[in-house]
Amino acid sequence: MKPWKAAPGRKGIMSTAAQAFGDGAPRWYLKVGDQNHGPYGRDEIARYLGEGRISPHSLLAREGSDDWRIARDDPDLAPLFGRRVGSAAPPPQTAPSERDAALTIPALPDTLWAHIAYGLYASLLLGVSAPLVVIAVILAHVNRDGARGTWLESHYLWQIRTFWIALPVTLVGSFTTIFLIGWVFLGAAWLWVVYRAIKGWLLLYREEPIRDPKAFL
Numbered sequence: 001m002k003p004w005k006a007a008p009g010r011k012g013i014m015s016t017a018a019q020a021f022g023d024g025a026p027r028w029y030l031k032v033g034d035q036n037h038g039p040y041g042r043d044e045i046a047r048y049l050g051e052g053r054i055s056p057h058s059l060l061a062r063e064g065s066d067d068w069r070i071a072r073d074d075p076d077l078a079p080l081f082g083r084r085v086g087s088a089a090p091p092p093q094t095a096p097s098e099r100d101a102a103l104t105i106p107a108l109p110d111t112l113w114a115h116i117a118y119g120l121y122a123s124l125l126l127g128v129s130a131p132l133v134v135i136a137v138i139l140a141h142v143n144r145d146g147a148r149g150t151w152l153e154s155h156y157l158w159q160i161r162t163f164w165i166a167l168p169v170t171l172v173g174s175f176t177t178i179f180l181i182g183w184v185f186l187g188a189a190w191l192w193v194v195y196r197a198i199k200g201w202l203l204l205y206r207e208e209p210i211r212d213p214k215a216f217l
Contacts (some may be wrong), residue, residue, distance in 0.1 A: 018120045026076055031059040031068060032149050045071070046080055049052035053126040057151040113143045114204055116157045123161065124190060128169075133193070147158055151209035153158035155200055158213040162196045165216075 027039035030048075040048070048054040056072035072081040119134035140159035145152040166189045173185030195217070203210060 027063040028060040028074070029063065030054065042076065043082070049080065055207065056152065057207070107183070111152060111204060113139050114152060114159070115201070117159050118197050118201035118204060121159070121193055124194055129191065133163060154210040154213040155204055158196065158200050158210045162193055162212065165176060166193050
């Protein structure tokens, strides 16, 4: 995966102090929304991973660089995320420090509601009635704010756009079923929603974001 690029942002809290005691080891800034936090050493990254504050898809940039990339693509951090996948126990957590008191990194949001929403969309495969799809888009709207700034937000946006794009096509098809074109509209909308539900659900299962949630396919 190609590195993520972003313009340099405001340095995180306590960054000056962190640099003052630098020992030559690499440090990283963490981007959450439009704010940067850090820099943090590798041990701190491991601890935040165990606390659920950092995921393999969190955006990090090395100190002194504006080359932003997802955490698991950094060669120095990749083994750390590999151990997280293969081990039942998370990295050991230490007592909160004074530096942590100023940290505002939110915990990773729960993916349960996103899974439920995809399941409701995919229920169209079983011929279930459309009201379940309405429930799915309501869940996406309600939970999107809590996921802002995380990779999960892209899934809720994908689900929301799926509904609002398919809705007018479905309405046109419903009102023109006396003609052949109406059934074409309905079939196309059905296939499109099911395709997007399956694609998004597979990515969610792998804890990967939707690269372009505004894309048509």
